[in-house]
Amino acid sequence: MENILREIVEENRYLTGEGRVADYIPALKKANPKDIGICVVDLEGNTYKAGDCDVKFTIQSISKVISLMLAIMDNGQSYVFERVGYEGTDEPFNTLYKLDFPHIDKPVNPMVNAGAILTTSLIKGGHGERFQRILDLIRITSNNPNISYNEEVYLSEKGTGDRNRALANIMKARGMLDGDVEDILDDYFKQCSIEVDALDLANIGFFLAKGCEGLKSYGNIDRRKLTSILLGIMNACGMYNFSSQYAIEVGIPSKSGVAGGIMGAVPSNMGIGIYSPALDENGNSKAGYGMMKSLSERLDLRLF
Ligand code: GLU
Secondary structure (H helix, E strand, O other), X not given: OHHHHHHHHHHHHHHHHOOEEOOOOHHHHHOOOOOOEEEEEEOOOOEEEEEOOOOOEEOHHHHHHHHHHHHHHHHOHHHHHHHOOOOOOXXXXXXXXXXXXXXOOOOOOOOOHHHHHHHHHHOOOOOOHHHHHHHHHHHHHOOOOOOOEOHHHHHHHHHHOHHHHHHHHHHHHOXXXXXXXXXXXXXXXXXXXXXXXXXHHHHHHHHHHOOOOOOOOOOOOOHHHHHHHHHHHHXXXXXXXXXXXXXXXXXXXXXXXXXXXXXXXXXXXXXXXXXXXXXXXXXXXXXXXXHHHHHHHHHOOOOO
């Protein structure tokens, strides 16, 4: 397996020169665009790595899967999806589009920023506790108790997060979002700044691939249903406004983040973690997409 991963890294390395590191959050500009790594955890828990798997980066939007998981465990499926939609979108991840349309009463899905900010607001506990509970769940699902957040990225996001402020404020004004906007955003910025490596992402993917097995409590939902929701949403909305084409080309439920991570879960088979910070025009890792496609083809992982 490690030989295959090494070949996949080399086949796709040229793509790191074709993408661009995210710069709308100033601290993300510091990433090395040449970094590229892939890590796989199979169903027995064996780990395989190639490339830059030890580089730390911020989880960004991949945290939205975990905050959704927690919101559902706290409140149940019906309550959460009365407040946020299920469907994909061809709009970018930070879109304000439609949030002020009179007939729209919720953000389109939990993977765009508006939906994710709303999802975080639904997590039980006040300001600070919501973030701590997301961090705790990321530590459990990644099997890494040492994970923490990156203060510099957090402050950078908070200092420049006016678009996310606009999203939260319009949702509050429209009666979609309850609670203190700045407190909710503070938890959201911090959850995006949680620092991981490719192995951590592969372990989160592995946790999902095993049907979310191993938590002490699932709150208001059965774990199989929880897994179906998370993988279904990742498949439909996990790769921004490229999700459907990605599903056709790769066929693995995945979630990307603007720092260059991709987490993938092949049910009852493996978890995949990828890092390569040079992004394409949709905000997905350019070489990351290439590596996922190669891996899916080489190991015949496509689910449909
Ligand atoms: N913290 C980022 C933002 O809110 C997350 C975006 C992403 O990874 O897609 O803009």
